[in-house]
Amino acid sequence: MKPTAETEAPYTDPEALLQARILKILKPCLSYWLDEQTLYLTLNLSRPAVTRARLDDALRALRDKAYLDFRVDPLSRLTEWRLTPSGHALAQPL
Amino acid sequence: MNEPPPNPLLALPQEQKETIFIWLREGSDHDAINLRLRDAGLPSASEREINSFFTEYARERWTRRIDRAAEEADALIALVRRSPGQIPEAVLAALGQEAFRQIAGGKVESADLARYTSLFLRAREQDRAERALHLQNEKLRLARRNATEKALDSFARELPQNPAALEAFQNLKNQLLDQTEHLEEVA
Numbered sequence: 001m002k003p004t005a006e007t008e009a010p011y012t013d014p015e016a017l018l019q020a021r022i023l024k025i026l027k028p029c030l031s032y033w034l035d036e037q038t039l040y041l042t043l044n045l046s047r048p049a050v051t052r053a054r055l056d057d058a059l060r061a062l063r064d065k066a067y068l069d070f071r072v073d074p075l076s077r078l079t080e081w082r083l084t085p086s087g088h089a090l091a092q093p094l
Numbered sequence: 095m096n097e098p099p100p101n102p103l104l105a106l107p108q109e110q111k112e113t114i115f116i117w118l119r120e121g122s123d124h125d126a127i128n129l130r131l132r133d134a135g136l137p138s139a140s141e142r143e144i145n146s147f148f149t150e151y152a153r154e155r156w157t158r159r160i161d162r163a164a165e166e167a168d169a170l171i172a173l174v175r176r177s178p179g180q181i182p183e184a185v186l187a188a189l190g191q192e193a194f195r196q197i198a199g200g201k202v203e204s205a206d207l208a209r210y211t212s213l214f215l216r217a218r219e220q221d222r223a224e225r226a227l228h229l230q231n232e233k234l235r236l237a238r239r240n241a242t243e244k245a246l247d248s249f250a251r252e253l254p255q256n257p258a259a260l261e262a263f264q265n266l267k268n269q270l271l272d273q274t275e276h277l278e279e280v281a
Contacts, residue, residue, distance in 0.1 A: 030164040032194040042160060045153045 018043075018050060018058045023067065023091040026083050033071060033080035062087070103139050103147040110136070111151055118148045159197060166204035167194040170211055177215045179222065242274060 025042050026034060036055070043050045059081060062068040067087035070079050083091060103114060117130055128138045139147070167190045174181060174189060196202040246267050253259055 025160060028161045028164055029194070029198070032164050032167060032191055032198075034160070034198060035195065038160070038199050042156065045156060 015054075015058065015061070018054060019062055020094060022055075022058055022062060022081075023083065023087060024094040026068070026081060027088070027091040027094060029082060031082065033073075033082050035073065035076065035078045035080045037078055039081065101143050101146055101150070102137065103143055104150060106136070110134070111147075114147065115151050115155065118144070156200065159200060162204070163194050163198040166197050166207070167191070170208060173208065173211060174215065178219060239271070239274065242271065246270070 021043060022039065025039060036059070039059075040050070040052065040055055043055065059068065059070070059079075063070055066084055067090055068081050069084050070081050072078070073080050103111070106114070113134075114127065114131075117127055122130065124141045124144055127144055131138055170193045171186050171190045174186060193204075193207055196207060197204050250260070250263055250267075253263060
């Protein structure tokens with residue numbers, strides 16, 4: 001996946017790299033909520049594969065730092081995510 | 095180790111890449127794809143090129159879809175907002191989120207969604223026009239009836255105070271009103 005290659009260079013820590021990839025995917029979604037399943041599929045378009053557990057940890061870490069907002073879709077029961085204003089600022093250079 | 099040569103299919107214009115992707119998604123095999131490429135006046139491709147094209151283009155397409163889903167959802171909201179009649183902002187926001195979800199999740203193509211929305215808006219507009227026309231006809235019918243009644247009442251006041259003539263006149267009035275109703279129903 002091209003975006004990965006672009007974001008890989010400054011990150012030596014794989015968890016930080018994964019968080020950067022999440023921010024980069026969510027950046028063009030603006031104020032819309034992206035569900036965890038689509039996020040998971042998008043992250044796994046290329047190897048190395050990202051497990052659900054790693055994705056959950058990365059999302060939680062970003063949420064704890066107030067870079068992400070989340071909610072639960074009442075119909076699908078899936079969590080949905082979007083960047084907070086500080087998340088948008090952080091994702092700007094990505 | 096030598097770099098593999100660039101895939102000529104990936105260098106094609108976007109529209110042609112999309113067409114080839116759809117052929118592959120339909121299940122066309124290597125021979126069928128080459129036959130279609132020849133029909134379209136394009137050079138043939140090896141099985142390896144076709145396979146790698148499908149993998150790379152599908153990935154690129156998916157990423158592009160998520161990148162553009164918000165734009166497409168915003169465009170859809172703008173389309174609905176331009177349609178006549180007030181639609182609450184909360185409804186528009188829910189519509190935008192659902193459109194975003196469908197496009198980003200790969201469940202629907204944004205062009206199809208826009209087409210369905212346009213069709214829905216057109217049907218809604220037609221329905222509103224029909225209702226307005228019906229309302230207008232109903233108003234016209236009532237106005238005609240009131241005018242007839244008023245004219246007949248004025249005429250009745252002119253009648254000499256003769257009970258038999260008055261009764262005959264009342265019968266005539268009822269008959270005329272019935273006929274008017276009947277004519278309107280037929281119309």
